[in-house]
Amino acid sequence: MEDPPHGSRARRQEQARRVGAFLTAVATAAGYDVRRRQGGRAQLAAVTGLSLTTISRTLDGKTLPLPSQLTTWATVLNLDHRRMLVESGLIPEQRGPQSVEKDVVVASVLSAQEAMDAWGITDPIIRKTLGGSITQAIQLQEELDAAGDWGWSLWGEPGRTD
Numbered sequence: 001m002e003d004p005p006h007g008s009r010a011r012r013q014e015q016a017r018r019v020g021a022f023l024t025a026v027a028t029a030a031g032y033d034v035r036r037r038q039g040g041r042a043q044l045a046a047v048t049g050l051s052l053t054t055i056s057r058t059l060d061g062k063t064l065p066l067p068s069q070l071t072t073w074a075t076v077l078n079l080d081h082r083r084m085l086v087e088s089g090l091i092p093e094q095r096g097p098q099s100v101e102k103d104v105v106v107a108s109v110l111s112a113q114e115a116m117d118a119w120g121i122t123d124p125i126i127r128k129t130l131g132g133s134i135t136q137a138i139q140l141q142e143e144l145d146a147a148g149d150w151g152w153s154l155w156g157e158p159g160r161t162d
Contacts, residue, residue, distance in 0.1 A: 016058075016062060017061035018088055018090075019058070019090065022087055023059060023088070024059050026079060027040065028040075048072045050069060050072065054069070070084065070090075112134040113131065115134075116130060
């Protein structure tokens, strides 16, 4: 039997261990003593706004952080978000657009479905959500383009003053 589209349980557990090891190393390098009962985990909980249980389960590799939690970790530990995702093993180095120029090329050539395939997004719920967001963004951009310089007024910004 094939793994479900979002990955097997063993794969997720391995990812959680890799992320936990990475965040433990980075937090330690940032001056947090995250060994049990040393105070660093409680300090991280205080500065991230995450619970001590969430911090501990993440560092121990028992659970994968939510995307919003990864953003919080990156901000608190002063990490580049992409670097954190790559170095923790959540995404491979080559996945996704690498530059603004490539973003433009990808967006003009690929459909939303093809882009999600290229980026390795396989979870059906994430694909549906992202696909809807992309479709809505394209429609909004078309409306702005059709409105010309007056398009900014759609967002509460001042329109053209000439």
